[in-house]
Amino acid sequence: MTTRTETQPLSTPTARRSPIARLLLLDAGVSGLNAVAYLAGATLLDDVLGPSVLTLELLGAFLLVWAGALAWIATRDPVPTGLAREVVIGNLVWVAGSVAVAFGLLSLTGIGLAWCLMQAVVVAGFGAAQYVVLRGRA
Numbered sequence: 001m002t003t004r005t006e007t008q009p010l011s012t013p014t015a016r017r018s019p020i021a022r023l024l025l026l027d028a029g030v031s032g033l034n035a036v037a038y039l040a041g042a043t044l045l046d047d048v049l050g051p052s053v054l055t056l057e058l059l060g061a062f063l064l065v066w067a068g069a070l071a072w073i074a075t076r077d078p079v080p081t082g083l084a085r086e087v088v089i090g091n092l093v094w095v096a097g098s099v100a101v102a103f104g105l106l107s108l109t110g111i112g113l114a115w116c117l118m119q120a121v122v123v124a125g126f127g128a129a130q131y132v133v134l135r136g137r138a
Helices: 019-049 053-072 081-105 111-136
Strands: none
Touching: 019 081, 019 111, 053 081, 053 111, 081 111
C-alpha cells in the first residue's frame, strides 16, 4: 500500500486578492484604526491634537463608515473599477481637506498639525498607489 501526499501552497483569501483589493483593504484598516482612536479617545485626543471632542467623534464616525465602504468594495469579485476610482477621488479630497485644516480651518496643536500633515501624506500615498494600479487595469 502506498500513500500519496500532496502539498499545496499556503494561501489565504488576502493572498488571492487583486492588487487594488489589497490596497483598498489596507486603506480600510488604517481608516478603521483611526476611526476607533478618534471615537474611543476623543476626550484624550482633543487636548493633544486640538480639535474638539465633537469634531473628533464626527471624524471617527465618518472614518468608520469610510472604512466599511472600502472593505465592502475591496471584497467584491472583481473589484468594481468605477467605485475604486471614486475611492481615489475621495482620498484626494481628504488630502485637500487636511491641507485646509493644517492652514487654519481648525485650531490644531503642534502635534495636531504634525498628525494632520502626516496622515495627509499617508492618504496621498494610498490615492497615488490606487491610481497607478487602476491605470494598469485600463
